[in-house]
Amino acid sequence: MKVILDKQQLHLTLRRLAHQLLEDHLDLSETIFIGLQPRGVRVSRLIMDVIQSLNPAQPAQYGVLDITFYRDDVREELHKANKTELPFSIEGKTVVLIDDVLYTGRTIRAALDAIQDFGRPKKIELCVLVNRRFNRELPIQPDYCGKAIDTITSQKVKVEWDKEQVILY
Amino acid sequence: MQLSTKHLLGIKDLSPEDISLILETAGQFKEVLQRPVKKVPSLRDVTIVNLFYENSTRTRISFELAEKRLSADTINFSASASSVSKGETLLDTVNNILSMKVDMVVMRHSASGAPHFLAKHIPAAIVNAGDGINEHPTQALLDAYSIKDATGGLEGKKVVLIGDIMHSRVALSNIYLLKKMGAEVMVAGPPTLIPRHIKEALNIEVEYNLKKALEWCDVANVLRIQLERQNQVLFSSLREYNLAYGVSRKLLDGLKKEIVIMHPGPINRGVEIDSDVADSGRSIILQQVENGVAVRMAVLYLLAGKRTA
Numbered sequence A: 001m002k003v004i005l006d007k008q009q010l011h012l013t014l015r016r017l018a019h020q021l022l023e024d025h026l027d028l029s030e031t032i033f034i035g036l037q038p039r040g041v042r043v044s045r046l047i048m049d050v051i052q053s054l055n056p057a058q059p060a061q062y063g064v065l066d067i068t069f070y071r072d073d074v075r076e077e078l079h080k081a082n083k084t085e086l087p088f089s090i091e092g093k094t095v096v097l098i099d100d101v102l103y104t105g106r107t108i109r110a111a112l113d114a115i116q117d118f119g120r121p122k123k124i125e126l127c128v129l130v131n132r133r134f135n136r137e138l139p140i141q142p143d144y145c146g147k148a149i150d151t152i153t154s155q156k157v158k159v160e161w162d163k164e165q166v167i168l169y
Numbered sequence B: 001m002q003l004s005t006k007h008l009l010g011i012k013d014l015s016p017e018d019i020s021l022i023l024e025t026a027g028q029f030k031e032v033l034q035r036p037v038k039k040v041p042s043l044r045d046v047t048i049v050n051l052f053y054e055n056s057t058r059t060r061i062s063f064e065l066a067e068k069r070l071s072a073d074t075i076n077f078s079a080s081a082s083s084v085s086k087g088e089t090l091l092d093t094v095n096n097i098l099s100m101k102v103d104m105v106v107m108r109h110s111a112s113g114a115p116h117f118l119a120k121h122i123p124a125a126i127v128n129a130g131d132g133i134n135e136h137p138t139q140a141l142l143d144a145y146s147i148k149d150a151t152g153g154l155e156g157k158k159v160v161l162i163g164d165i166m167h168s169r170v171a172l173s174n175i176y177l178l179k180k181m182g183a184e185v186m187v188a189g190p191p192t193l194i195p196r197h198i199k200e201a202l203n204i205e206v207e208y209n210l211k212k213a214l215e216w217c218d219v220a221n222v223l224r225i226q227l228e229r230q231n232q233v234l235f236s237s238l239r240e241y242n243l244a245y246g247v248s249r250k251l252l253d254g255l256k257k258e259i260v261i262m263h264p265g266p267i268n269r270g271v272e273i274d275s276d277v278a279d280s281g282r283s284i285i286l287q288q289v290e291n292g293v294a295v296r297m298a299v300l301y302l303l304a305g306k307r308t309a
Helices: A007-024 A040-054 A106-116 B016-032 B058-069 B090-098 B114-121 B137-151 B169-180 B198-202 B210-216 B238-245 B249-253 B285-304
Strands: A002-005 A031-036 A061-065 A094-102 A123-132 A144-149 A157-160 A165-168 B047-052 B073-078 B104-109 B125-131 B158-162 B184-188 B205-207 B219-222 B260-262
Touching: A002 A007, A002 A144, A007 A040, A007 A123, A007 A144, A007 A165, A031 A040, A031 A106, A040 A061, A040 A094, A061 A106, A094 A106, A094 A157, A106 A123, A123 A157, B016 B137, B016 B169, B016 B285, B047 B058, B047 B090, B058 B073, B058 B104, B058 B125, B058 B137, B058 B285, B073 B090, B090 B104, B090 B114, B104 B114, B104 B285, B114 B125, B125 B137, B125 B285, B137 B169, B137 B219, B137 B260, B137 B285, B158 B169, B158 B210, B169 B184, B184 B210, B198 B205, B205 B210, B210 B249, B260 B285
Parallel strands: A031 A061, A031 A094, A094 A123, A123 A144, B047 B073, B047 B104, B104 B125, B158 B184, B158 B219, B184 B205, B219 B260
Antiparallel strands: A002 A165, A157 A165
16 A cells, blocks of 8 residues: 555645636636536535635635436446536536546546536536546546556555545555 | 346335435436436436336326436337237237347236236346236335425325225335335225225224324325226215315315325326315425436336346
């Protein structure tokens, strides 16, 4: 087991991502931030807290999206569906998808499909805490990345929120 | 994650965990149905046949809509417009349909046990959409979902089923489900329409006085008088039935509390329920229909996956 991000690094990284996101989306009314269920919710909430504290004047628009029904492996393995909450229109807005680990890219593919069912955004961007650069199965890359790592398939990356660290094992 | 059964033949075969999983998944599908695009691609590669050997409006449309919202391909079959009238047996008909590569069968039949018989002989997953006087599992599931929605939960809730218990598959499925989920169940109606040993057999309350039953309950599920299944005179006239067992405004106004009124449809207005009750704010009859699509989507979705032992 190897620690990729310890507690201090994790919080510094989350702050950096928040700063980068705010730098590119100064007008928060034009941007919708979406945490992907289940594991992108925690990381996106922490980033949103920082964004909101840096720009308290404008309420950030934040929702969560569950992609279970858009998976391409429904017939192989069923997954439990989680709540989707997008209480605003994404039509013509910039959507930022936030997840914890980007690996094969299939979750993001499903999320892109799901987003279309809510309207036509102006632009969709991707923000991830950890980018596993190898073994991508689809042409998907992050726009904002906390930490890029090179791993082999047999390894696993896990964000441990109780210990506030990211590990590789 | 999967259901403990390959088919949905009846609530009898489901565990409380299965029921919770279906209701929870239905909640997520209900959110899907509020979206601008009310459709998900989950069952894109699944073909479903709707085999209706008995008439139906709500259940059939509801299943068809659920299938389409899940992006499944659907085939509709009704016995009256098919080769059944030429003498083809049930098993032959189904095997012929399945040879055209169909994955799931949604089936309604007037004979109790027809889907159970099919389940023994064909590989496809079967969803019972009502078999004779046995079970109507998806109706019970959508009723449970609606009760949860209206009252916040099932455990400890007092639910009375009123009317034609004898001929009602909705009643039996509801009793199984509510008991499994920890609700208290009572049946009420004229003695001729309530099976004699139901109290001991299913461990439920029996009440022959409608007013007392309504005073006891939180939720009243009023069932249709199934004239098509009654082959003897079980009450003297519809008018008399209405006077003794029809749920009226006056009865409800006389209660000390507000209760939730349900009906699985189709309604015989002025027989088991009066119009001013069916159309009142206490009635969740149309919400039941709305929830039906989400619940059926959940059932089809959960049965479509590949099974691991």
